[in-house]
Amino acid sequence: MSQPDAQIMDLAAAGPLTHRRVLRISIPIVLSNATVPILGAVDTGVVGQLGLPEPIGAVGIGAIILTSIYWVFGFLRMGTTGLTSQALGARDRAEVAALLMRALMIAAVAGLLLISLQGLIFWGGFALSPASDEVESLARDYMRVRIYSAPAAIAVYGLTGWLIAQERTRAVLVIQVVMNGMNIVLDLWFVLGLDWGVTGVAFATFLSEWVGAAVGIWFCRDVFRTPAWKDWARVFDRQRLKRMALVNSDILIRSLLLLSIFTSFMLFGARFGDVTLASNQVLLQFLNITAYALDGFAFAAEALVGQALGARSRGALRRASVLTSAxxxxxxxxxxxxxxxxxxxxxxxxTTAPDVRAVSREYLPWMVAAPLTGVASWMLDGIFIGATRSRDMRNMMVISALVYFAAVLALLPLLGNHGLWLAFHISFIARGATLMWKYPGLEAEADRSLPA
Structure with a gap:
């Protein structure tokens, strides 16, 4: 490719499916993920310099409410990756362009809807996470500013998915570095330089999210030089819209079920006291580290499996699955x-708390085992997203969630917090095992035509 980050990917120029190609896709994603915890630390750190606990709590609760809502739209990233990679594998460039337009339109509509419903969103958020009057007042100031970047924040999901499908992960890295780097610089300027406090953090995020979306669109600029992007008959084709809606709704249900497992894990852990609850929270950061590192290879699986399925190549699908999983x-x-x-x-x-440190060490072996018990579920998620087998993902997640809650009911009275961790690991194994059971169907599908 003469300009790999400025045009729709040429599969012939991408070369054979090798370890080097997998790493070329994966490494920029791992590097971009590394910027996320840095940004969170700076957001907390700058308001921490104000010397009061209320601004820290306000930024924390405001960010959690909005980030959780935006996270729901993560289906747009996954669904766009799968559908675009398959269109690319089928060499349907017009559909590749149409998918970008559909993703951007969904982001615009969803973002404007969130802005119009902000009063209800804020009320619901504080009803679920009550805070003191002062913290809630500051948090509302934060959210009133940041909610206006909702269309941009959701658009970044779609843009990222579209670029990943084409193996253009260097562009994804640039988007994240620009967005998070700008956020950090503006945090320091607005809060410490201009003394804007919590509102300064909000404006920093607001501006950086819009700039991130603009940078993403710039990487896609060549699409807008061709007539395919405004082929409205294709963009609004009923069958293609229906397929996109089905894929995204299944992924949304699957993601909500996964969220229920993680949320209930923390709620069940609260039964064992503040120290154990804090310990569980500390140890979950190990899981976040693992997920950030695995994302690169899971995203590579999404792109390569989708392309293979679009090209209806069973051999390429198997090789993509094996190389990325290895x-x-x-x-x-x-x-x-x-x-x-x-x-x-x-x-x-x-943590500096001696009791939390001691309890965390007691449960540390569960985190040593987590990458090993979870790898199959994480990698198969990527494979199934690329194949857009979202119904299987949804159904297998239903089974896995039921297995998890049954394990909690059985093990919690017997083993306490150790039983909770064991149930958590059982959910990983259940996800991996059920998706592996469905995997042969992917290879069989590679021999059949995809839906129109």
Missing amino acids: WGGLSCIVMALAFAIWGGAIIDLM
Whole structure:
């Protein structure tokens, strides 16, 4: 490709499916993910310099409410990746362009809807997460500014998915670095330089999200030089819109079920006291580290499996699944070893409370095992997203959630918090096992034509 980040990907120029190609896709995603926790730390750190607890709580609760709502639209990233990679594999460039337009339109409509419903959203958020009057007042100031970047924040999901499908992950890295880097610089300027407090943090995020969306559109600029992007008959084609809606709705249900597992894990853990609850929260950060590292290989699986299925190549689909999973598995082995060796030191960095440190060390073996028990579920998620087998993802997640809650009911009275962690691991294994059971159907589908 002469300009890999400025035009629709040429599959012939991408070369054979090799380890090098997998790493070329994966590494920029891993690097872009590394900027996320840095931004969170700076957001907290700058308001922490104000010397009061209320601004810290306000930014925390405001960000959680809005981020949780935006997270629901993560289906747009996953669905766009799967559908676009399949269109690319089928060499249907007009559909690749139409998918970008559909994603941007969904983002615009969803964002404007959130802005119009902001009063109801704020009320619901504080009803679920009550805070003191002062914290709630500051948090509302924060959200009143940041809600106006909702269309941009959701658009970034669609743009990212579209670029990942074409293996243009360097562009994704640039978007994240520009967006998060600008956010950090503006945080420092608005809060510490101009003394805007919580509102300064909100304006920093507002501006950076719009700039991030603009940078993403700039990377897609060549699409707008062709007539395909405004082929409205194709963009609004009923069958294609229906397929996109079905894929995205299934992924949304699957994501909500996954969220229910993580949320209930924290709620069940609260039964064992504040120290154990804090310990569980500390240890879950190990899981976040693992997920950030695995995202690169899972995203590579999404792109390569989707392309293979679009081209109806069983051999390419299997090779994509094997190569990306091999790298994901190797990464998880390395992380398990790292957690075993340096887990105690990582815990000490996260908390200074002696009792939380002690309890966290007691449960650390569960986090050493987590990369190993979870790798199959994470990698198969990527494979199934690329194949847009969203119904299977939804149904297998229903089974896995039921298995998890049954395990909690059985193990919690017997083993306490250890039983909770065991049930958590059982949910990983159930997700991996059920998706593996469905995997042969993907290879069979590669021999059949895809729906129109």
